[in-house]
Amino acid sequence: MKDFRLYAITGEEFHKGRDLIQVMEEAILGGVDIIQLRDKYSSKKEVLRKAKLLKELAKKYDIPLIINDHIDVALAVDADGIHIGQDDLPLEEARKIIGKNKIIGISTHEIEEAREAQKNGADYIGVGPIFPTKSKVDVVDPVTTKYIEEVVKEITIPFVAIGGIKLHNVDQVLDAGATRICAISEIVGNEDVTRVCQLFIKKIDERLLIK
């Protein structure tokens, strides 16, 4: 998969009264280079409707659209990939359904899960939650930046840090070795979505230059 720096996940509960597509477009204009549709509340029909609109948006800017959880929706809209969790469809089964040319990302919360994901052919892993987050119910305890350090040492596929990442704490995440950042609330819940993304990108790029 093409590399990325800033991954934005939808979270409509954080921008009530603002249009989903407009908010995500503002994020892309700020430098987001991969987007995910994550909707834990809507009907499948509604998720499909949003996925179609986001697919158009992603195509306009030539960036990948990932669908969280719903592999059927991903196939229906020809999304670029899916994101699955430890309790979702196993990676090997998901791969059989979605095919080898699509992206599969998988959440990991400990190094054994990261090893397993790499062995089973994940295209990227989510590494988190780094900090406490209110954006996910039944979330595991924060894994802290220690887990990033472990992943950096051992895992060779791309990883993205997620969970409670804000402008004020992203330096700790980058210091630990992350080069890709994922956020929901700090991006889509911001008054100036484009600006917060620009500031994230600036911080990521400063670190990449030093490396």
Ligand SMILES: Cc1ncc(COP(=O)(O)OP(=O)(O)O)c(N)n1
């Ligand atoms: C990039 C990224 N990382 C982690 C997750 C979380 O996925 P999952 O554990 O399946 O939890 P839900 O998002 O389904 O609540 C993600 N979506 N994206």
Ligand SMILES: Cc1nc(C(=O)O)sc1CCOP(=O)(O)O
């Ligand atoms: C969806 C999700 N997955 C996580 C994981 O660790 O797997 S943390 C998380 C929520 C991220 O939202 P925010 O940026 O608002 O904290």
Ligand SMILES: [Mg+2]
């Ligand atoms: Mg899931």
